[in-house]
Amino acid sequence: MTETDIRDIVIIGGGASGALTAWNLAVRHGVTCTVIDPSERPGFGLAYSTPSLQNLLNVAAKGMSADPDDPDHFLRWLHDNAPGSVAPGEFVPRAIYGLYLRNLYSIAAPEHERQAAVACRRLDRGFEITLADGRKIHAGRVVLGCGHFDPARLPGIPPELDVTGRYRHNAWAERVFAGIAVYDEVAVIGTGLTTVDVLLRLRENGHRGRVTALSRRGLFPERHADYTPLPAPVFTPGGIEPTARAYLRAFHGALKRGADWRAAVDSMRSVTNALWLMLPDAEKIRFQRHLLRRWEVVRHRMAAHIADILDQERRAGSLRVLDGRVTAIAPDNDGLTITAVAGEEEFSLRAAHVINCTGPSLKYKRVDAPLLHDLFEQGEIMPGFGDAGLSCTPDGALIDHAGKIADDLFVVGPARQGVLLESIAIPEIRCQAKEVAEMLVNGNAP
Structure with missing residues (x-):
């Protein structure tokens, strides 16, 4: 024993x-x-x-x-x-x-x-x-x-694709950048902070090919900038109806009164969880469906010089951002074909490698x-x-x-x-x- x-x-x-x-x-x-x-x-x-x-x-x-x-x-x-x-x-x-x-x-x-x-x-x-x-x-x-x-397995992307050496299910795996040649076309799924990290690592490793980022809304995190902090949260628990719509209306009201949006977002840090706990389940679902991604974009921001790098890449065309939900990835002769849907329109693109950056x-x-x-x-x-x-x-x-x-x-x-x-x-x-x-x-x- x-x-x-x-x-x-x-x-x-x-x-x-x-x-x-x-x-x-x-x-x-x-x-x-x-x-x-x-x-x-x-x-x-x-x-x-x-x-x-x-x-x-x-x-x-x-x-x-x-x-x-x-x-x-x-x-x-x-x-x-x-x-x-x-x-x-x-x-x-x-x-x-x-x-x-x-x-x-x-x-x-x-x-x-x-x-x-x-x-x-x-x-x-x-x-x-x-x-x-x-x-x-x-x-x-x-x-x-x-x-x-590890990220959840995305629909339309079978596990068998992993063995091709061209699809990386986890952006943080040890060998995620292995086998990517200098000018290979790379597609990344997602436009959050993980995608930012992957792009920087690719360039640090000497990659110079085009990177295409796909996500449903094509929104990268906002950039940090200096601001004067607010003395208190723009609204607090108990002083507002616990609904997603009321929270959004109160936040927009603070902006209309002249509050800097970064200051307003950061003022909420101490009360965010308390406000969340007050919401009924139906309102939490509504917030997640309509407001969560918008909140994440302004809440989890990039350092200004990192945002500058992304802006330069986009202007140069070495970073392309497309709105679309990936529905399938299939191997072809010398790469992968990605199928995505934007609204009701389906489109496809090719890349030598695809990296899943959808997060944990x-x-x-x-x-x-x-x-x-x-x-x-x-x-x-x-x-x-x-x-x-x-x-x-x-x-x-x-x-x-x-x-x-x-x-x-x-x-x-x-x-x-x-x-x-x-x-x-x-x-x-x-x-x-x-x-x-x-x-x-x-x-x-x-």
Whole structure:
């Protein structure tokens, strides 16, 4: 029989969510935990493991402190560890931020189990976690910090296309740029921040061919620019009817009164999730259908000089942007044929390579994650709103199939998008990590 190790607090996932939770446990409470993650370098996760210095944070350095109580924490770390000076309003490479997270992880010094967790079963007291190598760990309390998963498989694109070497299902896979020649025509699906990163990496690797970006609306993120912050959100929970239409009307009203749109968007950061939680389900669906992409475009902005690069590419014709929903991709003699629909009109184009830049999947029942499938099968976890993320309280206590709120099983990070609108950025994750660490130590969970 495999010997079972006994641990108190176990965090599954070693990206930003796991690293910040471990750091909060250590520096605020003097508690050491165990982190289960197959990576040899926990702390980086998917977002901050990029090797490219062209892939920048989309929040200025002054807003990226890991400590919600110490806004200058990251700036001081940069001063002490990065060569040269970094201005508070500068957008630093994500790879640098990854080193910062890795440093915090090292300070926390958790015990690291370099394996994937493949199962987690509830016991009379605590949980039994099975690792990929067959070992079992007994945990008193568990935090899921699983991060992001591969994009969902798009309709009309069969898995067999992956073996052609011309279709890349995941823009973050290690060999995504392998085999792309200097002047190959490349098509990317999506016009979000992932597409921006891929374009920059292609050019950094010496690619000079045309890149065609396809998405339903053809909208890239807006650019950052200086503005005078507003003293308060343009509207707040309780002071407005909880409907998507009322929210849009109130926001437009602030713009008509002279508010800078960037200032108005950023003023909402502190109340976005509270406003979201007030909406009835029918209004959440309406917001997602009609307003979510518009919100994302203005909310998740690009550094100004990155936006300048895209503008130059578009003017030069080396970046082409087309409105269209991809319905099929098929191999031909020396490339791929992409079929798309814009409105009621179907069109096609050819490319040597296609990269899926639609972003991580939040449909957790469909992702390739044995641990989540095991927890779903047991009824320990349930999908969140719209089958996205996980069902949990706003402060991260997971809810099982019977509606019971756990006091020993929590989630930090993207999976909370099953209940929250904002849960993927550091300003949200740092607060979640601090609060969950407090609940784990002081036992004040719901």
